[in-house]
Amino acid sequence: xxxxxxxxxxxxxxxxxxxxxxxxxxxxxxxxxxxxxxxxxxxxxxxxxxxxxxxxxxxxxxxxxxxxxxxxxxxxxxxxxxxxxxxxxxxxxxxxxxxxxxxxxxxxxxxxxxxxxxxxxxxxxxxxxxxxxxxxxxxxxxxxxxxxxxxxxxxxxxxxxxxxxxxxxxxxxxxxxxxxxxxxxxxxxxxxxxxxxxxxxxxxxxxxxxxxxxxxxxxxxxxxxxxxxxxxxxxxxxxxxxxxxxxxxxxxxxxxxxxxxxxxxxxxxxxxxxxxxxxxxxxxxxxxxxxxxxxxxxxxxxxxxxxxxxxxxxxxxxxxxxxxxxxxxxxxxxxxxxxxxxxxxxxxxxxxxxxxxxxxxxxxxxxxxxxxxxxxxxxxxxxxxxxxxxxxxxxxxxxxxxxxxxxxxxxxxxxxxxxxxxxxxxxxxxxxxxxxxxxxxxxxxxxxxxxxxxxxxxxxxxxxxxxxxxxxxxxxxxxxxxxx
Amino acid sequence: xxxxxxxxxxxxxxxxxxxxxxxxxxxxxxxxxxxxxxxxxxxxxxxxxxxxxxxxxxxxxxxxxxxxxxxxxxxxxxxxxxxxxxxxxxxxxxxxxxxxxxxxxxxxxxxxxxxxxxxxxxxxxxxxxxxxxxxxxxxxxxxxxxxxxxxxxxxxxxxxxxxxxxxxxxxxxxxxxxxxxxxxxxxxxxxxxxxxxxxxxxxxxxxxxxxxxxxxxxxxxxxxxxxxxxxxxxxxxxxxxxxxxxxxxxxxxxxxxxxxxxxxxxxxxxxxxxxxxxxxxxxxxxxxxxxxxxxxxxxxxxxxxxxxxxxxxxxxxx
Numbered sequence: 001x002x003x004x005x006x007x008x009x010x011x012x013x014x015x016x017x018x019x020x021x022x023x024x025x026x027x028x029x030x031x032x033x034x035x036x037x038x039x040x041x042x043x044x045x046x047x048x049x050x051x052x053x054x055x056x057x058x059x060x061x062x063x064x065x066x067x068x069x070x071x072x073x074x075x076x077x078x079x080x081x082x083x084x085x086x087x088x089x090x091x092x093x094x095x096x097x098x099x100x101x102x103x104x105x106x107x108x109x110x111x112x113x114x115x116x117x118x119x120x121x122x123x124x125x126x127x128x129x130x131x132x133x134x135x136x137x138x139x140x141x142x143x144x145x146x147x148x149x150x151x152x153x154x155x156x157x158x159x160x161x162x163x164x165x166x167x168x169x170x171x172x173x174x175x176x177x178x179x180x181x182x183x184x185x186x187x188x189x190x191x192x193x194x195x196x197x198x199x200x201x202x203x204x205x206x207x208x209x210x211x212x213x214x215x216x217x218x219x220x221x222x223x224x225x226x227x228x229x230x231x232x233x234x235x236x237x238x239x240x241x242x243x244x245x246x247x248x249x250x251x252x253x254x255x256x257x258x259x260x261x262x263x264x265x266x267x268x269x270x271x272x273x274x275x276x277x278x279x280x281x282x283x284x285x286x287x288x289x290x291x292x293x294x295x296x297x298x299x300x301x302x303x304x305x306x307x308x309x310x311x312x313x314x315x316x317x318x319x320x321x322x323x324x325x326x327x328x329x330x331x332x333x334x335x336x337x338x339x340x341x342x343x344x345x346x347x348x349x350x351x352x353x354x355x356x357x358x359x360x361x362x363x364x365x366x367x368x369x370x371x372x373x374x375x376x377x378x379x380x381x382x383x384x385x386x387x388x389x390x391x392x393x394x395x396x397x398x399x400x401x402x403x404x405x406x407x408x409x410x411x412x413x414x415x416x417x418x419x420x421x422x423x424x425x426x427x428x429x430x431x432x433x434x435x436x437x438x439x440x441x442x443x444x445x446x447x448x449x450x451x452x453x454x455x456x457x458x459x460x461x462x463x464x465x466x467x468x469x470x471x472x473x474x475x476x477x478x479x480x481x482x483x484x
Numbered sequence: 485x486x487x488x489x490x491x492x493x494x495x496x497x498x499x500x501x502x503x504x505x506x507x508x509x510x511x512x513x514x515x516x517x518x519x520x521x522x523x524x525x526x527x528x529x530x531x532x533x534x535x536x537x538x539x540x541x542x543x544x545x546x547x548x549x550x551x552x553x554x555x556x557x558x559x560x561x562x563x564x565x566x567x568x569x570x571x572x573x574x575x576x577x578x579x580x581x582x583x584x585x586x587x588x589x590x591x592x593x594x595x596x597x598x599x600x601x602x603x604x605x606x607x608x609x610x611x612x613x614x615x616x617x618x619x620x621x622x623x624x625x626x627x628x629x630x631x632x633x634x635x636x637x638x639x640x641x642x643x644x645x646x647x648x649x650x651x652x653x654x655x656x657x658x659x660x661x662x663x664x665x666x667x668x669x670x671x672x673x674x675x676x677x678x679x680x681x682x683x684x685x686x687x688x689x690x691x692x693x694x695x696x697x698x699x700x701x702x703x704x705x706x707x708x709x710x711x712x713x714x715x716x717x718x719x720x721x722x723x724x725x726x727x728x729x730x731x732x733x734x735x736x737x738x739x740x741x742x743x744x745x746x747x748x749x750x751x752x753x754x755x756x757x758x759x760x761x762x763x764x765x766x767x768x769x770x771x772x773x774x775x776x777x778x779x780x781x782x783x784x785x786x787x788x789x790x791x792x793x794x795x796x797x798x799x800x801x802x
Contacts, residue, residue, distance in 0.1 A: 034637060055638050062638075195607035195682065202598050202652050203613055208637065209649045210620035216629025284518055296788065297526035300533075303780050303787070305711035307730045307737075311773040312532035314737055315539070320766060322535060325550030358529065386514065418627075419713055423734060437627070444628040445718055457626025465623050 015177050019105055022170045026102040029163045033095060034208075037230075038156035040130065041088050043137040045150025046070055053156075057088030075149055080139040087132030090125060091160075097122030098167060103200075106193040110181040116171045123168040130161050220454040240455045250452070256431065257439040260345070264435060265413040267349045272409055275357050276402055279364030280394050284386070295365075298358025306419035309355055313338060313424070341429035348420065348433065363405075364398050371397040400479060411471040414460050436460055533777065540564070540771045547767055563771040570768060575725050576732040577775070583646040583728065584709040592702045594651050599660030600690045604682075614661075621654045631718055641723040646715060656701040663697040664690060700790040703783065710779060733776050736769050 008016070032038045033054045041056040042049065046066045056063050064081050071078045097118050104115030140151040189197070220241075223234040245251055285291050301309070316322045319336035328334050375393050384392065418437040425433050434442070436456070444453030472482050539547050543558030551557070567573055601607065602614045624630065631640075639645035667690070675685050691698075716731040727735075 036636065050636070052636070052638075059638070192606050192608040195601055195604050196609065196613075198682065199598065199601045199607065199613060202594060203616065205648070205652045206617045206620060206654075209633075209652070210624070213625035213629045213633045216625055216632045219629070219632065281518055282522060284514075285522065290519070290523075294522045294526045297529045299788075300781070300784055301529050303707050303711075303784065304777055305713055305730050307713050307734045308711075308773065308777050311733060311737060311769075311776075312536065314740075315536050315770065315773070316532060318740075320550070322550075322553065325553070328550060354529065386511070422717075423737075440627050441718075445631065445721075450628055450632070454626065454628045457628055461623060461626050468622055 011177060015174060018170060018174055018177070022167070022174070023102050023105060025163060025166055025170075026098055029160070029167070030095060030099055032156070032160065032163075033092070038159055040091075040154050040157040040160045041084050041133055042154045042156065043084070043133065043151055044076075044140050045148075045152070046076070047084075053088060053160075054092065056084065057092040060085050063088075070145075070149060073145075075143050075145045076140060080136040083132050083136040083139075087129040087136070090129035090132065094122040094126030094129060094164075097125070101171075103197050106197070107189040108181075108185060108187065109178065110185040111187045111189065113175065113178065113181060114187070116175045116178075119167055120171040120175070123164045123171065126164045127161065127168070130157065130164065133157065217454065217458050219451055220458055222451060224451050226448055226450065236451075240451045243452065244455060253439070254456070257434050257436055260432060261414060261416060261435045263345050264348055264416055265409075267345060268352065269406065269409050269413070271349065271353065272406055273402070274353065275360035276364050276395075276398055278357055279361040279368060279398075280390055282361065283365060283368050283394075295358065295362075299362065300358075301355045302359035304355075306355075306423050309351060309420075310423040313351070338424070339426060339428050341432055344429045344432040348424065351424075352420065360405075363401060367398045367401050368394060403478060404475060407471040407475050411468040412464065413467065414464050533781070536770055536774055536777075540767065540774045544767050547770075563767050564775070567768070567771055567775065570772070572724065572727075573729075573732060573772065576727050576729045579643070579646075579726055580710060580729040583643070584706050587647050587650050587709045588702055588705040590647060590651050591653055591656070591705045592698055595653055595656045595660050595701060596691060596694065596698055597686065598652070598657050599664055599694075600686050601682075602657070602661050603664050617652060618654045618658060627718070634719055640719045641721070641726065642719075643726055645719045646709075646712075646728075649715075650705075650709070653701075653705070656705070659701060660694060660697055663694050667693050696790075703787050703790055706783070707780060707787070729772075729776050733769075733772050736772055740766075740769055 034052045036042075036050045036052045039051060039053045039056060041047065041053060041063075042051065047056075047063065048066060051062060063085055064078070067076065067078070067081055070076045101115040101119035101122065104111050104118070107115070134157070137151060137153065140149055143149040143151065218230065221235060221237060222230050223236050223239075224230065243250065244254065282291060282294060285294070314321065317337040318324070319334040321337075323337065324334035371394065376389055379389050379393055414436055416435040416437055418441055421433050421435050421438045422441065425438065440453045440457050440460070443449050443456070476482050538554075538556035539552055540563050541559050541561060542552045542556045543560065544563070546552055546557050598617070602610060602617075604610065607613075625633075634640055634645060634649070639648065671689055671693075672685055675689055680688070711730060713728065713730040713734065716726070716728040717734075720726040720731075
């Protein structure tokens with residue numbers, strides 16, 4: 001790039017600003033691709049309101065899922081929908097071109113110009129696609145049954161056409177404003193942008209799968225049933241938040257669920273020292289072979305799923321399991337211990353320990369091998385016994401690790417996970433086993449009460465983040481470095 | 485002076501000699517108790533695997549009446565062959581294997597690339613993007629927004645719903661980044677001087693050198709994929725052909741449990757066909773369980789080499 005001057009001319013400054021605006025519009029345009037509310041192809045009641053432009057352009061079957069009756073009765077021509085489908089596909093291609101331009105706009109002058117030309121062509125193609133959709137809309141308006149077909153001019157249509165026109169104009173402007181590249185200019189990107197572009201797909205994935213979810217919190221403010229669309233009509237503000245406390249049935253549910261959650265997390269926290277003790281005593285076994293064997297056996301349960309753990313519980317403790325078999329053989333009757341709801345918190349804790357303790361101990365075992373052996377020798381010389389050495393050397397050595405893990409556990413007090421409680425749940429133990437995660441699952445997915453379960457999940461997420469921040473601050477104060 | 489030191493010596497000897505006997509006695513007791521505890525616990529951890537296994541290979545009639553306790557009797561492997569007749573099981577197996585292979589391969593490849601890219605100081609906005617990705621470990625919007633988001637993206641009842649969300653794995657990115665930072669920078673620099681591009685350096689230098697950490701995350705990723713049950717349960721509600729093996733096993737266990745509950749409620753008054761169904765399902769259930777857990781047991785010896793490294797790397801902050 002030869003044009004690296006210290007002082008920029010007004011023209012260059014305008015070009016820079018234009019480029020920034022241009023890229024932002026392009027990014028916004030690309031995001032609209034997956035938002036059903038701004039789908040320009042949604043020109044009829046027959047098209048599902050939850051379809052985005054992207055789905056409309058790649059999935060003909062879902063696009064036309066609702067039209068079969070209308071086509072067979074002759075209200076509409078299927079060709080209108082074929083036009084919509086093809087138009088959507090064309091628009092998606094034009095978006096791809098525009099996205100390519102957004103990347104190329106980071107490059108050298110020659111590259112930018114090429115990018116602008118690509119954008120010019122793409123936006124014209126996109127507008128042609130929009131024309132196709134409009135054509136289909138006009139066709140649908142001529143239907144004999146407007147009340148059934150319900151043609152409506154989508155709000156997204158205006159937005160997208162507007163955006164495409166802006167891109168068209170900007171591309172033209174930039175083509176005119178930018179100086180002609182020198183003959184020896186090459187197509188190239190600066191290193192820093194090249195690296196960014198390599199990373200950008202992953203940034204996009206992170207955004208789509210981790211940040212876009214937060215947009216789902218809006219369901220907490222609507223009276224929403226599966227399949228509805230969100231609109232002003234069903235906006236209810238904080239109704240569900242107050243409902244949570246005012247409705248006595250829900251309130252007692254929440255109290256019960258919170259109690260279960262706290263009890264199980266509390267038991268987990270109260271027994272978290274067990275893993276450390278496990279490691280310390282395991283290291284007292286001098287034979288490396290035996291130690292290896294024990295470690296191998298006790299770690300493997302960590303790698304099986306909770307469904308598998310339940311399967312084991314079933315094989316051992318159900319009415320057809322080993323324990324029942326032994327009882328029957330001694331003249332008793334078979335008992336299904338899994339159906340018994342007594343002491344369910346304790347049972348869950350024991351299963352959790354069976355599965356996890358060997359694994360949690362590994363980090364402490366590694367910690368023990370990191371403790372200076374001379375400390376032990378010195379203590380022995382001073383006459384310290386086995387337990388004194390454990391208590392005065394090993395435990396203080398492991399304490400920092402223990403504290404970090406404990407803080408993390410406290411921060412995660414509301415998140416017990418779903419799998420364990422879901423698989424062990426049955427009508428007899430339901431009231432004691434239902435933790436917050438399971439409650440949200442059963443309320444939202446099971447009963448389809450989406451707003452209320454979103455509210456509960458939302459509160460849980462916010463409290464968890466707050467707890468994590470507190471734990472982080474506590475760690476900074478105690479140990480001088482943060483955990484996050 | 486001399487007397488004094490001699491006294492001291494005597495005192496020292498006395499101190500060490502008398503308790504020595506006592507510690508030795510208590511040592512023996514301690515050793516026995518300690519060994520016993522750990523051996524019993526170790527056996528408790530592997531016994532379910534063993535018990536399940538001997539039930540799948542023993543004579544089905546003996547299994548039905550509950551005669552198998554510790555030793556397999558009438559060994560045969562027909563149960564495993566008969567699994568081919570169980571509906572939908574092959575499909576579930578296929579889905580589990582496919583998601584494990586594809587999901588893990590994509591996760592490892594992209595994690596390696598991202599881990600490499602975020603070590604490049606010259607990248608535009610490097611630390612912002614790195615934090616943008618890593619911070620997602622610590623929050624989520626909740627189960628329902630997640631589900632609605634996946635549904636909006638069209639990933640419900642879609643095999644890609646297993647694969648795409650797992651491509652960016654923040655925790656693994658931290659592990660790989662930390663590892664790559666420990667590789668001497670001179671190796672890369674000399675390659676750049678020789679005119680290598682970023683991708684060449686990644687393929688020829690970074691990828692081969694970070695194989696140990698990539699193997700670690702691959703194994704953890706594969707186990708996670710194989711074991712994951714929640715996404716199958718929540719995302720694939722309407723398409724049973726996409727259920728994973730874990731999900732299928734859970735369905736079987738639940739069916740059996742419902743029947744058992746009916747049996748309990750009706751005081752054992754179950755129709756003959758229901759009883760037969762319950763008993764027939766027993767060996768099938770056990771065998772399916774065994775098939776579900778076998779892959780884990782096969783890779784476990786390989787994992788052991790890596791997982792201590794993995795957990796230790798995880799303990800230090802990225």
